[in-house]
Amino acid sequence: MGMKKIISIQPDSPAQSSDKGVSFKKFDKSEKPASNVELTEDIVYSALKNVYDPEIPVSIVDLGLIYDVAISSGNNVNLKMTLTTPGCGMGAMIAGQAEDAIKGAGANNVLVEIVWDPPWNPDMMSDEAKEKLGI
Secondary structure (H helix, E strand, C coil), rough: CCEEEEEEEEECCHHHHHCCCEEEEEEEECCCCCCCCCCCHHHHHHHHHCEEECCCEEECCCCCCCCEEEEEEEEEEEEECCCCCCCCCHHHHHHHHHHHHHHHHHEEEEEEEEECCCCCHEEEEEEHHHHHHCC
């Protein structure tokens, strides 16, 4: 698992002269995904409901960007998704957040494939998303 770096700046006081400057501390992340969870599509979709397109305040699930979820033995997940436009500058970030969300739900390995067929259109959004966006 990754490390989290904490930067602390020590006060410049004579009492703490040996502690002047900047110090770095590393802490192991204490929370690990539950690897004993048997992943299901429902669990994956639930995790992906927490991933939002940063330009649209709606989850990627409700936007209709998720095309397929395939779970193989060993909790490996292959996700096929699209973006609202091929030129979306946030695509890599959204795919990374989707991968992190699925790993957080208990997946060991995640492959996120961005596909363009069929092309996304607003009709693919859930009724909840359409209502939220006033469509």
